[in-house]
Amino acid sequence: MPLTSDDAFALSKSFRDLSVSIGDFRFKNWSTLSEADRKTLEDEEWSLLNASSDMVTKAVGLTLDESQAGAQRVQRAAAAAQKAVKTLNEVRKVINVATAAVGLGAAIVSKDPGAIAKNAKAVFDAATA
Amino acid sequence: MRRHRTGPELRLIALACLALVANGCANLTAIREFASTSSDAAQYSQLVVAYVETPTRLKRYELPSQSPVLERQAAERKAQREQLLLRHKLIREYMDALGQLAADGLPTYDKELDALGNAVKEAKFADQGEAAAFSAVSKILVKAVTDHWRQGKLVSLIEETDGPFQVVVGALVKVVEQGFTADVEIERVALDKYYTALQREGKDAAGLAALGEWRELREGQLKGHEATIRNYAVVLKTIAMGHHKLFESRHQLSKPEIQAEIHLHTKRLKEAFNAVAGL
Numbered sequence: 001m002p003l004t005s006d007d008a009f010a011l012s013k014s015f016r017d018l019s020v021s022i023g024d025f026r027f028k029n030w031s032t033l034s035e036a037d038r039k040t041l042e043d044e045e046w047s048l049l050n051a052s053s054d055m056v057t058k059a060v061g062l063t064l065d066e067s068q069a070g071a072q073r074v075q076r077a078a079a080a081a082q083k084a085v086k087t088l089n090e091v092r093k094v095i096n097v098a099t100a101a102v103g104l105g106a107a108i109v110s111k112d113p114g115a116i117a118k119n120a121k122a123v124f125d126a127a128t129a
Numbered sequence: 130m131r132r133h134r135t136g137p138e139l140r141l142i143a144l145a146c147l148a149l150v151a152n153g154c155a156n157l158t159a160i161r162e163f164a165s166t167s168s169d170a171a172q173y174s175q176l177v178v179a180y181v182e183t184p185t186r187l188k189r190y191e192l193p194s195q196s197p198v199l200e201r202q203a204a205e206r207k208a209q210r211e212q213l214l215l216r217h218k219l220i221r222e223y224m225d226a227l228g229q230l231a232a233d234g235l236p237t238y239d240k241e242l243d244a245l246g247n248a249v250k251e252a253k254f255a256d257q258g259e260a261a262a263f264s265a266v267s268k269i270l271v272k273a274v275t276d277h278w279r280q281g282k283l284v285s286l287i288e289e290t291d292g293p294f295q296v297v298v299g300a301l302v303k304v305v306e307q308g309f310t311a312d313v314e315i316e317r318v319a320l321d322k323y324y325t326a327l328q329r330e331g332k333d334a335a336g337l338a339a340l341g342e343w344r345e346l347r348e349g350q351l352k353g354h355e356a357t358i359r360n361y362a363v364v365l366k367t368i369a370m371g372h373h374k375l376f377e378s379r380h381q382l383s384k385p386e387i388q389a390e391i392h393l394h395t396k397r398l399k400e401a402f403n404a405v406a407g408l
Contacts, residue, residue, distance in 0.1 A: 009307050016315060023322050030329055045322060046195045053184065053202060053315050060180070060308040061209050 005059040007071035012055035014078035015105055019048035021085040022098050029091070037091050044098035051105025074116065077104060077123040084127035093129065100126040157231040157280070159388035160375065163395045164228030167368045170402045171220035176309055176361055177213045179354065181206045183312050190323035216263075216301045220368065223266055223294065226273055226286065233280035236273045262296035265289075284379045291376035298369040306362045313355050320347050360404040367398045 003011075026033065026041045033041070081101045088094050100122040107115035184202035191199065226236040269289050272278075278286065324344040331337045371394035378387045 005303070009311060012311050012315075016311075016318060020318055023318075023325075027325055027329070042322075042326070043192060043194060046191045047198075049315060049318055049322075050187075050191075050195060050198045050202065053187070053312070056308055056311045056315070057202060057205050057209070059311075060304050061205075061212070 003058075003071050007075075008055045008059035010075055011071065011078070011108070012052045012059065014075055014082070015048050015052035015055060015101070018078055018082045018085065018098075018101055019045045019052065021082050022048070022094065025085055025088075025094055033091060037095070040095055041091075041098065044095070044102055047102040048098070048105060051102065051109070054105065054109050073120050074104065074108065077101075077120040077127075080127040081123050093126070096126040096129070097123065157283070157382060157388070159391040159395065160231040160283075160382060161228045163371050163375075163391050163398070164224045164231060166395050166398050166402070167371065168221045168224035168228065170364050170368065170398060170405075171217050171224060173361065173364075173402070173405060174214055174217055176305060176358060177210060177217070180213070180309055180312055181210050183316060187316065187319050190319040213304065216297060216304075219263060219266055219297060220294075220301075222270055223290065224368075226270055227283075230273070230278060230280055230283045230286055235277055235279065236270070259296060259300045262293035262300075265293035266297060283382070287372070287375050287379045291372060294372055295369055298365055298372075302362055302365045302369075305358060305365065309358045310355070313351055313358065317348075317351055320344070320351065357405055360401055363401040364398065364405060367394060367401055370394065371398065 022041055022045050026038060026045070030038070078101065081097050084097050085094055088097070100119065104116070104119035104123050107119040182203075184199045184206060188196060188199050229236045269286065273282070273286060276282075324340065324347075327340055328337060328344075331340060371391065374390060374394060375382070378384075378390070381387055
């Protein structure tokens with residue numbers, strides 16, 4: 001099913017919310033996180049925020065028709081990721097979820113249906129591990 | 130010394146007035162005013178510029194490792210610039226033609242009309258509904274120019290255009306309300322991450338105070354930008370509503386009560402646009 005501009009706007013919000021949630025985790029655990037973990041999380045946050053920005057660009061340009069992104073599946077994966085980040089306490093797991101979500105964002109930008117499906121599953125797996 | 134009009138002179142004036150009425154020429158000042166205000170408002174393109182430049186502005190907040198992504202995004206948005214500005218241009222061109230016909234003038238030919246037609250041919254709009262609407266409005270504009278339309282064709286212009294015009298303006302409203310607002314939300318998150326981290330790491334009291342003030346300033350700028358976006362959406366919606374009013378009243382445009390209603394739309398439009406321009 002082609003991705004519409006409404007889907008792209010919704011995905012933009014999902015990626016942005018996920019970036020905010022990971023940031024909240026980073027700032028909440030600031031003093032207990034290692035420098036390296038803080039850096040890794042921050043990197044993922046910016047990548048997710050930029051994925052959100054990519055979705056806005058696509059929604060405004062309305063050029064997503066060929067991507068066959070499976071918007072609902074992607075949104076469900078992003079929602080599961082956000083929920084997991086809000087409840088997880090273990091930094092490794094948060095990093096895994098964030099990394100998988102960044103991969104999903106990149107797959108959508110690359111318009112590769114196979115990669116999108118694979119990465120959406122990876123996000124689900126990381127969020128429910 | 131005051132000269133009194135003679136009987137034959139008065140008869141001549143009365144005849145001239147009758148001729149005007151017979152020609153179908155009417156004083157449509159309110160429509161001309163609405164068209165001219167709409168055309169001015171459609172020229173406002175600062176929001177498009179801000180949207181195109183968002184990835185470049187985000188560079189100041191993000192880690193250097195994100196620069197290649199932001200540069201790609203900046204290039205993609207630069208490529209969208211023309212498409213976005215074309216919507217503004219179409220509204221402006223149409224409103225200029227509307228005003229010219231209302232004044233019983235000939236719509237002028239602008240080479241930009243060719244660019245509009247070409248943009249549609251080159252499929253710059255992936256949304257087929259919008260592409261069709263865009264094409265319909267630009268075709269009517271070309272027809273009005275090549276067929277030398279005058280005031281007598283004003284009703285046809287409004288009648289043929291209202292449907293597609295609403296689609297084109299509606300699409301621009303969506304871009305402004307959803308796209309540009311989402312952009313502000315992203316920038317706000319970036320700003321928040323950047324300053325929160327700096328404030329966590331900072332030790333120097335004076336430095337932290339300065340940072341706090343700078344953060345406030347940036348947040349204020351974003352709020353101002355957000356308000357501009359909201360107000361410009363009102364401007365576009367008022368243009369669309371005003372035009373639809375013209376469509377609904379197309380057969381009685383010279384009636385004083387209709388002119389008064391159009392004048393009211395123009396007044397609202399001016400107020401909304403003044404809010405955008407910060408006047």
